[in-house]
Amino acid sequence: MHPILKVENLSHRYASSWAIREINFEINDAGVIGLLGSNGAGKSTTMNIICGTLLQTEGNVSINGLSMKDDPIAYKKQIGFLPQQAPVYLDFTVQEYLEYAAQLRLMDKRMIKGAVDEVLEKTSITQMRNRLIKNLSGGFRQRVGIAQAIINKPKVVVLDEPTNGLDPNQIIEARKLIKEIAKDHAVLLSSHVLSEINLLAREIVMIEAGQVIFSDTLDVFNNILQPNTMVARMLNMPDVDELLAIEDVQKVELLPDHRCRIYFQPNDDLAERIIRKSLEKNWRLTSINMESSGMDDVFKQLSSSSTLQ
Numbered sequence: 005m006h007p008i009l010k011v012e013n014l015s016h017r018y019a020s021s022w023a024i025r026e027i028n029f030e031i032n033d034a035g036v037i038g039l040l041g042s043n044g045a046g047k048s049t050t051m052n053i054i055c056g057t058l059l060q061t062e063g064n065v066s067i068n069g070l071s072m073k074d075d076p077i078a079y080k081k082q083i084g085f086l087p088q089q090a091p092v093y094l095d096f097t098v099q100e101y102l103e104y105a106a107q108l109r110l111m112d113k114r115m116i117k118g119a120v121d122e123v124l125e126k127t128s129i130t131q132m133r134n135r136l137i138k139n140l141s142g143g144f145r146q147r148v149g150i151a152q153a154i155i156n157k158p159k160v161v162v163l164d165e166p167t168n169g170l171d172p173n174q175i176i177e178a179r180k181l182i183k184e185i186a187k188d189h190a191v192l193l194s195s196h197v198l199s200e201i202n203l204l205a206r207e208i209v210m211i212e213a214g215q216v217i218f219s220d221t222l223d224v225f226n227n228i229l230q231p232n233t234m235v236a237r238m239l240n241m242p243d244v245d246e247l248l249a250i251e252d253v254q255k256v257e258l259l260p261d262h263r264c265r266i267y268f269q270p271n272d273d274l275a276e277r278i279i280r281k282s283l284e285k286n287w288r289l290t291s292i293n294m295e296s297s298g299m300d301d302v303f304k305q306l307s308s309s310s311t312l313q
């Protein structure tokens with residue numbers, strides 16, 4: 005059984021410098037796969053190669069075992085792409101544009117009408133079908149962009165920063181639509197907004213300086229950094245030295261409202277030991293909360309540990 009999308013040893017050089025180097029990853033199921041990376045990391049280069057709009061210097065991409073190099077036309081029929089700027093023609097109506105997009109994908113003429121009706125319905129823009137695209141809001145234009153990407157029911161849908169430039173309500177609607185589409189398609193979605201990936205993706209591929217520095221599930225991504233601080237509230241706050249004397253406590257920071265932040269070596273039973281000590285010494289502990297690192301910390305940690313040779 006072939007993966008839905010397989011990216012193998014993909015490298016690309018613009019003029020003299022490598023933009024990406026030996027990128028490898030696979031998509032094996034429907035759902036959203038987040039392609040994360042800071043500006044210039046190599047996301048668009050990777051996506052453009054996957055979508056067949058840029059020819060790689062080295063490596064291979066295939067969908068269901070069908071290699072882009074061996075059969076580019078059959079390969080491209082299996083992929084839908086929404087680039088950062090939706091490729092819409094402003095003087096077309098929504099319907100005209102979607103029919104045109106279907107023709108470009110070499111769809112059977114008899115299937116086009118039904119396919120247009122279906123994607124209009126799926127992206128909730130049926131009522132806009134006769135409007136000129138130039139008269140649509142940014143949110144609706146983006147829906148038209150997503151509609152053209154799925155018109156021929158491709159196996160893989162590639163969305164390059166699809167919520168960029170939308171207002172907060174439009175972002176919520178676009179995310180709902182992406183989740184819906186990801187029920188039946190493998191969606192590769194690029195973003196540098198970590199919270200967006202956290203909401204949508206089940207797996208993450210993170211690229212930095214042209215190389216994959218992380219590829220695994222969202223849960224693994226979020227658990228890379230163990231909690232290493234806790235905030236305790238004690239009505240009879242002890243001296244800092246007393247806390248530092250507890251094994252595994254590395255540093256203590258006093259906070260307002262009878263609280264302190266305790267930095268510690270990753271450890272399973274420190275909270276329990278602090279609770280016991282508090283009872284013994286009457287520190288009157290009222291709460292204790294672990295603080296775990298968020299996506300931003302993981303991102304910074306993984307980014308800073310990568311350099312392209």
Ligand SMILES: Nc1ncnc2c1ncn2[C@@H]1O[C@H](COP(=O)(O)OP(=O)(O)OP(=O)(O)O)[C@@H](O)[C@H]1O
Binds near residue numbers: 018023049
């Ligand atoms: N046409 C080009 N010619 C030369 N260098 C390029 C070209 N396109 C991209 N690059 C370089 O390749 C590297 C990767 O760029 P790419 O656009 O793939 O990154 P990105 O992760 O998509 O960034 P962004 O989020 O800013 O779009 C960057 O160093 C960029 O300057």
